[in-house]
Amino acid sequence: MPKAIIIEEFGGPEVMQMVESRVLPPNSREVTIRNTAIGLNFIDTYHRSGLYPVELPSHLGLEGSAVVTDLGKNVDGFTLGDRVAYVGLPIGAYSEQRNYPANGLVKIPESIPNELAAASMLKGLTAWYLANKSYPIKIGDDVLIYAAAGGVGLFLCQWAKHLGARVIGVVSTSEKAELAQLNGCTETIYADDKLLVKKVKGLTNGKGVTAVYDSVGKDTFYQSLDCLQPHGVMISYGNATGAVEPFPVLELASRGSLFVTRPVLSDFIRERQDLVDAADELFTLISKKIIRVHLNTIMPLADVAEAHINLESRSTTGSTILKP
Numbered sequence: 001m002p003k004a005i006i007i008e009e010f011g012g013p014e015v016m017q018m019v020e021s022r023v024l025p026p027n028s029r030e031v032t033i034r035n036t037a038i039g040l041n042f043i044d045t046y047h048r049s050g051l052y053p054v055e056l057p058s059h060l061g062l063e064g065s066a067v068v069t070d071l072g073k074n075v076d077g078f079t080l081g082d083r084v085a086y087v088g089l090p091i092g093a094y095s096e097q098r099n100y101p102a103n104g105l106v107k108i109p110e111s112i113p114n115e116l117a118a119a120s121m122l123k124g125l126t127a128w129y130l131a132n133k134s135y136p137i138k139i140g141d142d143v144l145i146y147a148a149a150g151g152v153g154l155f156l157c158q159w160a161k162h163l164g165a166r167v168i169g170v171v172s173t174s175e176k177a178e179l180a181q182l183n184g185c186t187e188t189i190y191a192d193d194k195l196l197v198k199k200v201k202g203l204t205n206g207k208g209v210t211a212v213y214d215s216v217g218k219d220t221f222y223q224s225l226d227c228l229q230p231h232g233v234m235i236s237y238g239n240a241t242g243a244v245e246p247f248p249v250l251e252l253a254s255r256g257s258l259f260v261t262r263p264v265l266s267d268f269i270r271e272r273q274d275l276v277d278a279a280d281e282l283f284t285l286i287s288k289k290i291i292r293v294h295l296n297t298i299m300p301l302a303d304v305a306e307a308h309i310n311l312e313s314r315s316t317t318g319s320t321i322l323k324p
Contacts, residue, residue, distance in 0.1 A: 003324075004095035005304055008057045010050030013305035013312075016060065016094075023097050025070065030099045031078055032070035033086075037118035038093045039063030040307050040320040041151065042215075042238065047091065048308065051239060054091065061093025061322075065108060065118040066100075075102040083108040085279070087121035088266055094304060096324040103272045106279040111287045119295045119319035120155075122265070124282045126237070127155035129268040131163060134261055135211040135233040139164030142209040144200060144227050146216050147240070148185055149176035149317045156213060157184035158291045165210075168203060170196070172314060179317055183292065191216075200227040208232060218242040222251075230256030237263060294318030 004021035026032045044060055046052040068082040078084070084105040092098050108117045130152075131137050137160050145160065147153040148169025160167050161184035169185035171177045177188040189199050201208055208229035214220055215238030224234055236244055244262075252258040269275040285291040296318040299307050303322075310316050 002096035003301075004092070004098070005060055005301065006057050007048055007060065010048065010053070010056075013048070013308040016048065016304055016308070018302060018304075021095060021097075023099060026072040026075075026099045028072045028074040029102055030072045031068050031075055031084075031102045031105060032097065032099050033066035033084065033105075034069050034097050035064045035066045035093065035095060035324045036083075036114040037065045038095075038301065038322040038324065039087075039118045039120075039122055040304075040311060040322055041122050042240065042311065043122075044094075045308055045312055046239065051243070059090075059092035059094060061095070062089070062091060063087045063118060063122040064093040065114040065121075069097070072102065078102060078105065078107075083114065083117075085117040085121050087125060088269070094301060094322065096301075104275070106276055109283050109287060112283055115295055115298065115321050116286065116293045117283075119293055119321055120282060120286065121279070123151045123319060124155050124286075124291070124293075125269065125278055126152050126265055127159045128278050128282055129263060129265060130156055130213055130235060130237060131159040133268050134235045134237075134263045137163040137165045137211070141165040141211065142168065142204050142207075144168045144170065144209045144212045144224070145185075146170045146191070146212075146214050146220065146224075147238075148180035148188065149183075150215070151316075151319050152215060152238075153180070154183050154294050154318055155291060159285070160184060162285070162290055168200060168209065176317060179294075183294075197223060197226045204229070211235060213237065216240050218244050221245075221247070225251065225255050225258060225260075228255065228258055230258075232256070232258055234258060234260045235263065236260065295321060297321070298323060 001020040169180040212224040217239040219241040297320040
């Protein structure tokens with residue numbers, strides 16, 4: 001019987017347990033898939049800890065690559081043996097085998113290995129909507145990107161450079177600074193630098209940046225606002241230090257009529273054609289090596305607790321894959 005990771009309570013990595021998981025025949029619009037690689041993402045830790053509550057008991061994982069092993073009777077466009085990738089609900093990527101809605105699957109091009117596809121769907125499509133939808137980057141823009149050497153950060157820095165921006169990356173170590181500079185960043189600043197805002201203003205001739213992409217959350221929110229030029233856009237898309245607390249909207253007026261958005265990927269790929277188009281654009285940039293996927297760690301699914309510990313300790317760069 002195939003195995004899967006579940007949680008029966010919220011908590012630390014130790015609450016995850018591997019169990020046998022029976023997979024029923026797919027319903028009329030589902031596909032049964034055998035996972036070949038599973039993406040590890042920070043949002044998985046939010047589901048596990050209860051920051052983003054899920055109904056218990058719950059599976060975990062939002063991203064993977066797989067092979068089609070069975071088809072619902074009303075499924076068109078897929079055949080047995082197709083290599084596919086997916087991102088989003090229903091949760092359950094931390095598994096050997098599962099059912100998934102056919103309209104949420106995309107075919108993997110021949111040029112993309114399974115592991116790279118699994119490492120790219122959530123982080124790569126997040127970079128896609130951040131750079132093209134939340135604030136459409138234009139040639140000549142200055143943008144500030146937090147966690148520039150992280151999983152999403154490396155995708156986003158490369159995508160922003162591809163669109164013509166000058167990228168200022170925020171990193172935590174000299175090694176991460178070097179990595180960020182090799183992947184689109186013109187300049188880097190350390191996250192603990194007390195003069196971060198002053199340095200950002202100095203790099204932009206006193207104006208500030210056009211947009212800030214902040215995955216950190218509570219601890220950096222006001223700092224990020226202070227880095228923006230008038231009418232700049234603050235994109236808050238993560239909660240690494242906790243959720244941003246409520247704030248007076250007059251804070252935006254006092255800093256130059258700023259804009260703030262808190263986007264999520266699912267709102268940009270609700271329609272199947274939007275998902276297919278976004279995935280096609282992502283896979284094309286990867287195939288052309290305009291975007292390099294940094295798959296730095298591959299671990300067995302059975303070692304998922306260790307993988308979460310490494311992720312939450314900020315000791316990783318790039319992407320981590322779990323192998324069923």
